Amino acid sequence: MTELIFKPVIDSPLLRHLEDAQVLLPGQTVPGVVIKEIHGRSLALVTRRQDMKSQWGELIGSALVTNTVVARGARNWHWYGPGSWLVCASGLEAGDLAVELETPLGGVASVVELSHARSILSLSGPQVLSALAKLCSLDLHPKIFVVGSCANTTMHHMAVHIARVPGRDDFELHVMRGFAVSLCEALISASTEYGYRFEC
Amino acid sequence: MLEIECPWCGACDQSEFSYGGEAHIARPKTPADLSDQEWGDYLFNRENPKGWHREQWCHTAGCRRWFNAVRDTVTCRIKAYYRMGAVPPEEDGR
Ligand SMILES: [Zn+2]
Numbered sequence: 001m002t003e004l005i006f007k008p009v010i011d012s013p014l015l016r017h018l019e020d021a022q023v024l025l026p027g028q029t030v031p032g033v034v035i036k037e038i039h040g041r042s043l044a045l046v047t048r049r050q051d052m053k054s055q056w057g058e059l060i061g062s063a064l065v066t067n068t069v070v071a072r073g074a075r076n077w078h079w080y081g082p083g084s085w086l087v088c089a090s091g092l093e094a095g096d097l098a099v100e101l102e103t104p105l106g107g108v109a110s111v112v113e114l115s116h117a118r119s120i121l122s123l124s125g126p127q128v129l130s131a132l133a134k135l136c137s138l139d140l141h142p143k144i145f146v147v148g149s150c151a152n153t154t155m156h157h158m159a160v161h162i163a164r165v166p167g168r169d170d171f172e173l174h175v176m177r178g179f180a181v182s183l184c185e186a187l188i189s190a191s192t193e194y195g196y197r198f199e200c
Numbered sequence: 201m202l203e204i205e206c207p208w209c210g211a212c213d214q215s216e217f218s219y220g221g222e223a224h225i226a227r228p229k230t231p232a233d234l235s236d237q238e239w240g241d242y243l244f245n246r247e248n249p250k251g252w253h254r255e256q257w258c259h260t261a262g263c264r265r266w267f268n269a270v271r272d273t274v275t276c277r278i279k280a281y282y283r284m285g286a287v288p289p290e291e292d293g294r
Contacts, residue, residue, distance in 0.1 A: 066208060081263035082208050137213035151209065154216060154261040 002011065012037060013119060014200035017181045021188075022197040032127030032194025035187050038172070041090055042097035043114040048083040052108045059104060069150045071166050078150045078163055086114070086174075118161075119180035123187070124170040127194035132171065134190040136162065140171070156186040206259040207267050207281050220256030222246045223268045224288070250274060254288050 014037050024031060043052045048056045064070050064085060069076045075097075075107035078086040089097050098113035105111060123132065132140055135155040139145060140162075160183065161174035188198055204212040228242055229233055246251070253273050258266045260272060270280040280289040 067210070082265055084263075137215060152262045152264075153212070159261055 008194060012039065012200060013180050014184060018184060018198070018200055020197075020199045023192060023195055025195045028195045030195075031125055031197040033125040033129075033187075033191035033196040034129045035170045035184065035191065035196060035198045036122045036124075037200040038120040038122050040096070041088055041115065041120050042092045042099055043118055043174075044087045044098045044106060045080065045112040045114050046077075046087055046101060046109050047112075048109045049107075050083075055081065055108045059108060067151050069147055069148050069163050069165055078161065080161070082153065088165075104164055109154060118174045119177045119183075121173040121175070121180075121184070122168075122170045122185070123173060125194075125196075127191070128171060128199050129194075131187065131191040131194060135186055136160075138162070158183055158186075202276055203261075204257060204269070204278065206262055207283065208265055209259060212242045212259070212262055214261060218258045218260040220258055220266065223254040223256045231233070241286055248273075252279070252290075256284075267288040274282070 022109065060110075063072075064077055064079065066079055068079050074089060076088045078088065080086045087097065088099060092100075094115055095113055097115070098111050101109075101111045105160045125139060129140055136153055138151055138153050145151075145164060147164045147168075148166050150161065152161050154160060156176060157172075158179045163174075164170075165172055173183070184198065188196060203211050204214055204217050204219075205211050207268050225242070225246075228238070231239065231242075234242070250273060253271050255269055255271055256266055257269055258264070266284050268284060268286070268288070269278050270282075271278045282289055
């Protein structure tokens with residue numbers, strides 16, 4: 001594949017529906033939870049073809065592990081299921097990541113451009129674990145869900161991919177863009193008692 | 201709520217899974233040759249045991265893979281997990 005048939009437009013559904021907000025508790029100076037939308041991220045889903053395990057091993061090696069984010073150069077590979085990875089990159093033109101992956105992987109794996117399909121949030125702050133515990137059934141304690149962990153799960157009945165990307169101290173949440181406003185409202189409602197800041 | 205051990209992802213809450221009913225029900229090769237009774241058996245009639253039950257689960261919200269589990273329908277304890285197409289644990293001679 002040399003060119004995409006269409007160039008996805010990566011815009012934010014949150015910008016159209018929500019406004020930046022901060023709610024602090026009396027006497028509080030730092031919000032308990034900070035929810036920020038991450039803009040300009042490129043995503044592509046790579047799924048290994050069933051009969052291509054040995055060719056895949058030669059190309060990629062075996063360093064990609066279950067429920068783990070592995071940094072390969074400037075790309076982060078998030079485990080997304082058996083034989084399936086979500087590749088994330090920053091600072092690329094829309095659609096270029098899929099083209100970059102197609103070149104070596106074409107025939108061995110299918111590559112699906114997803115940049116326009118997901119909204120990505122960064123969650124941080126001293127009370128982030130308490131707020132997430134209300135929405136997520138996974139054990140996100142830093143000793144269990146260590147930096148470099150990722151998982152597909154649900155929050156408020158919405159499918160969410162959650163990750164602790166190596167080199168960052170926040171939680172990254174990926175949600176289908178049509179659910180982005182609902183997820184933000186759920187996160188804000190879970191965070192209100194701790195004080196929060198929301199930026200999109 | 202059950203805690204189910206996905207063979208790929210590890211222990212997760214039941215809310216991440218979909219139930220697929222009794223395992224090892226093969227679709228008849230020639231449905232047209234079946235009597236209404238036999239076709240009805242295939243479609244609707246299940247063992248529904250009180251005790252160990254081989255059943256299908258899908259980690260819908262996680263890795264999206266189907267797998268089999270052996271669950272006690274009285275206590276809900278799950279004693280074994282095995283892949284789709286694999287021989288059930290009690291029958292593989294172990
Ligand atoms: Zn799973």
